[in-house]
Amino acid sequence: MYLHNLLRQLDEDWTQRFSDSPMFESRGAFQAAPLKPAMDVVARGEELVLFVELPGVEPDSLDVEVVDETMTLRARRAEPTLNDGERYLRRERRGGDVMRALQLPFRVEADQIEAHYRNGILEVRLPRRVADRPRRINVRVSEGDAPQPREAITETNDATVTGEGETGNGNGNGNGNRNGNR
Numbered sequence: 001m002y003l004h005n006l007l008r009q010l011d012e013d014w015t016q017r018f019s020d021s022p023m024f025e026s027r028g029a030f031q032a033a034p035l036k037p038a039m040d041v042v043a044r045g046e047e048l049v050l051f052v053e054l055p056g057v058e059p060d061s062l063d064v065e066v067v068d069e070t071m072t073l074r075a076r077r078a079e080p081t082l083n084d085g086e087r088y089l090r091r092e093r094r095g096g097d098v099m100r101a102l103q104l105p106f107r108v109e110a111d112q113i114e115a116h117y118r119n120g121i122l123e124v125r126l127p128r129r130v131a132d133r134p135r136r137i138n139v140r141v142s143e144g145d146a147p148q149p150r151e152a153i154t155e156t157n158d159a160t161v162t163g164e165g166e167t168g169n170g171n172g173n174g175n176g177n178r179n180g181n182r
Contacts, residue, residue, distance in 0.1 A: 034099035035077065041102070047127040048104065055120035057098060064115050064124055069104045071126065106130050 061076035079095030108126040
């Protein structure tokens, strides 16, 4: 319990001491890294469906791009503002650039990608390219016309091993041991 209280106090002290520091402001002296939104990736038949949490994002700023097997999402979240006389006691929400890149497990049909934004969630449907979809190959079974298996011959250092487990001495009669001695 002591450690929990100590960590909570450190967090509160840190936040209070540095909440007005430009390092914590995305427009300050130290530019903050782009926000990385939470994302679920669901395989559904021959497509991927992404659900990305983007609350507060300006819909006009949404940009989804697919190049080869990489999908990149960019957006902009408005910077929270304070009224005169207000100051942050704790600041956990940020505005600024949002960016997320995802390596896709397959190429997609770029002209069939769909994206919908509703209630702070972006849903992106990425259908797998038809040419890259697995295909089932039907195997025909023939009765009398089936090719007969050939005897495989593999040469070792001094001996020949036939496909039926015989060991020969290299002269093809199969009467030797592995070393080719009689």
